[in-house]
Structures are given as structure tokens and as C-alpha cells.
Amino acid sequence: RQERHEKSAQRAITKDMIRNIAAFPLAIPLIAGPGAISATVLLSGSFSTTFGRIALVLIILVTTVLTYLVFVLAERVDNFLGETGRSILTRLLGVILAALAVQFVADGVKALVAA
Incomplete structure (x- = not known):
């Protein structure tokens, strides 16, 4: 009976991993989707100087780093x-x-x- 329970748990873990792997590519369009692209285009239109555009690029880089950190720390943040x-x-x-x-x-x- 213990062996059946372990096999069932392994199958559940495997199915959960497959679901997570299958759902991960769906996050990419949400990160750089229509909302992010249109926000960037609208903001770049309001930054007409070179300094403003450099600031926008820096904002994008900071956002990218923060997004990476969120992905790395997602499980800890979720538990917290x-x-x-x-x-x-x-x-x-x-x-x-x-x-x-x-x-x-x-x-x-x-x-x-x-x-």
C-alpha cells in the first residue's frame, strides 16, 4: 500500500511539473505583451530629449532586472x-x-x- 501511495505521489508531481512547464511560455507575452509595448511607446513619445530616452532605457533595464528577481524568488515570495x-x-x-x-x-x- 505504501508503494502505491508513493507511485501516485510521483505521478502527481510529474503532472504538476508538466503543467508548470506548459504554462511558463504563457508568461512571456504577459511580460512583453501589448500593454507593456503600448506603455513603452506612449512613454517614449513623452520623453523627447536624449536624457529622457536614456532614462526610459534605464527604467526598462531596472524593470527587467526586477522581473528576473521576481522569477528567481517567486516561490519564496509566494510562501511569504x-x-x-x-x-x-x-x-x-x-x-x-x-x-x-x-x-x-x-x-x-x-x-x-x-x-
């Missing part, structure tokens, strides 16, 4: 946050994303009215 922390963080990031979307729309409407 727990279910409640993940829920709070998800809602907080959703509010920030909504604020960015409203700002982009407001900037677009302002530019359209000015033209």
Missing part, C-alpha cells in the same frame, strides 16, 4: 505572501493597471481635442 497576500497584491496591481489605462485614455482624448 500566502493566499491573502496574493489576493491583496492582485487587487492592488489591478488598481494600478486601471489607473494607467485611465491616464492613457485621458492623454489620448486630450491630444485628440487639441488637434
